[in-house]
Amino acid sequence: MPASRFRSLSLLLLTITVVLLGCSAESARVPTPSSELKVLDFTVLHTNDNHGKFWRNRHGEMGMAARKTLIDRIRSEVEAEGGKVLLLSAGDINTGVPESDIQQAKPDFVGMNMIGYDAMTLGNHEFDNPLNVLLEQEKWANFPFLSANIYYKASEQLVFKPWLRKELDGVRIGILGLTTEDTQALVNSDYVSDILFMNAVDAARTWVPELKRDNKMDIVIALTHIGHYPNARHGENAPGDVTLAKEVDGIDIIVGGHSQNKLERPDIKNSTYILQAWEWGKYVGRADFKYYYMDNFDGKGHRKGVLKMVNYRLIPVNLKRPEIVNGRQVWVNIEKEIPEDQGVLDALKPYHDKAQDMLMKKVGSLDKALSGERNLVRSEPTAIGNLLASAQREKAGADLAVVNGGGIRTGLPAGEITEKDVLKVQPFGNMVCYVEMKGHELKRYIEDIASIQPVSGGFAQFANVKLTMNGDKLTRLDIGGKPVQKDKVYRLAINEFSAGGGDKWPVIDNNPTFVNTGYTDAVVLRGYIKKHSPLKASDYQPRKGDIVR
Incomplete structure (x- = not known):
């Protein structure tokens, strides 16, 4: 030494x-x-x-x-x-x-x-x-x-x-x-x-x-x-x-x-x-x-x-x-x-093999990969967020849909999409639900969730929505390309986790119009991909100016 x-x-x-x-x-x-x-x-x-x-x-x-x-x-x-x-x-x-x-x-x-x-x-x-x-x-x-x-x-x-x-x-x-x-x-x-x-x-x-x-x-x-x-x-x-x-x-x-x-x-x-x-x-x-x-x-x-x-x-x-x-x-x-x-290999291989036949079945296809990186889905509008919200909106027959960024765990690959790919994106088994609100109620709700700061799991991803936030204030809300009317009734698709106050969102599952569809988010996404394949990534890319925070 x-x-x-x-x-x-x-x-x-x-x-x-x-x-x-x-x-x-x-x-x-x-x-x-x-x-x-x-x-x-x-x-x-x-x-x-x-x-x-x-x-x-x-x-x-x-x-x-x-x-x-x-x-x-x-x-x-x-x-x-x-x-x-x-x-x-x-x-x-x-x-x-x-x-x-x-x-x-x-x-x-x-x-x-x-x-x-x-x-x-x-x-x-x-x-x-x-x-x-x-x-x-x-x-x-x-x-x-x-x-x-x-x-x-x-x-x-x-x-x-x-x-x-x-x-x-x-x-x-x-x-x-x-x-x-x-x-x-x-x-x-x-x-x-x-x-x-x-x-x-x-x-x-x-x-x-x-x-x-x-x-x-x-x-x-x-x-x-x-x-x-x-x-x-x-x-x-x-x-x-x-x-x-x-x-x-x-x-x-x-x-x-x-x-x-x-x-x-x-x-x-x-x-x-x-x-x-x-x-x-x-x-x-x-x-x-x-x-x-x-x-x-x-x-x-x-x-x-x-x-x-x-x-x-x-x-x-x-x-x-x-x-x-x-x-x-x-x-x-x-x-x-x-x-x-x-x-360890011998002990774990049966568990690994047991799942493969089911998980590798083809669901559909996608022309270009959609990123689901954590820092993206919790910070900015994304194509994967729009896709998931669109699937839930369609299943619920809703006017608009929202998903929490923290519930998106990864993206989708280009080419063949398997059952495993779908479950990796949405592994939590959340139920898809919907609730009906008048335009003035919907505005207050969207204002609350759209004001959640980036990086949080509560960052909201939307489908069929255009909005503008000025600080914590909602100054524009369009549904289906038209301004929201205060007395018109709108149907919002949302998962049960978010509706129940998850990620500190307002609780809305106590609304008398609240309905649980009985379908998990992964099942809904799987059905949407099967129905609409081959999917085009460009159909889900957020357009500049649609969501302004």
Whole structure:
């Protein structure tokens, strides 16, 4: 070791020793104190927002079989050097891939069991199914579901375990689960009618001191699904990890999800390390820590220590980039390829194969691809939004239609469209509904939803509508090319999620004219594509000036 590095390390250890020895005179009363400086080496591995991606994609990227190989390698490496490993998921296992969705994410939990997760927190998409489905998933898992801010309304009892205690070489680590309170507005209201999502930051203010003071945890990890918003600027979203770190003392590490950020370095706020590993199992986050401590306690059983991160990186799981080789585009690994674990492949292949025959049936065709990128459908009028709204408008026999941008999960490819393509666009199984309003009522409603700011899942996509907003005020509304008449009755097609107040839209499913058609949005889209194929993308492209915000 170079002399300069040796001196730096010696100085660090001396500083830590002085800090720890000066902590509390009460420690002398403990019967068997030790003055020896100790260190725990431990590694936190983490993923988030899996969204049904249990199998590799068509380029051979991601998948739980390769993830298993990678994590096993890291475990072996860390444990061979005397360290310990925690493997955590920050939620949203459900929703996104038809092969998973139609099997209620069973293959994802089978894979997670085989990989050896220690815990997961509940994401909002865990509530895309009725609660009884989620409780069944909890039984499938060999690890606890954590959330300290979800309660039954009737009994005021927690629905899930709030936190988990782990001991690593005698060091006590508390892992606290937190779920975004926005879940109440992000899922079908019928599925969460019996439960209440409390403010996550407020919940942490209660639980973190309890973990530190009463349960004597040396290290507290918040395992969250509340989102990372730089500088705590969360906009219309509920407060996220940065707010949590700034406002709640005592959290050492936050392992997060929900906003699907690619944090290539930790965001450190209030001495708290905030981590997030993007989405879909594209990466496994690896954070290596050293915890320096004196193995003695004060009179109340508390121990003082210093936590230091020594290494952090996001490790790609067979991610590739396109390159041109001999005039052809090929996909090349950005890092050395990770072999897939054969045991995981054998366990998950039956689930993968089971869905293929149904999902690969042809529905129709499209001349040019329609993008469904998240940043587009939540920020501007899009062709895919117009297409989905048009399908629902036709099915409901409506004058106009609206869909929430957050319900559009991807686009449609050029060429043949399959059942799988349709289900990937609209995986939530929302029912298509309609409601009738007079022109003056419709104007107020459209004004409310059209004023929702970009980037929100509540950003509205329309069909058969032209409108102009001046700030939060609606100054023009045309339906079918004609100005709205205040006393004329109009029929609006809308999904049940939005009609029930999802994404903080006004509640209209209590209107006496409200009708649920009994058809899911994916079924309606499938029927529309079959009827109108071959589709032309140009027929759905928004025209400049039609929607002005």
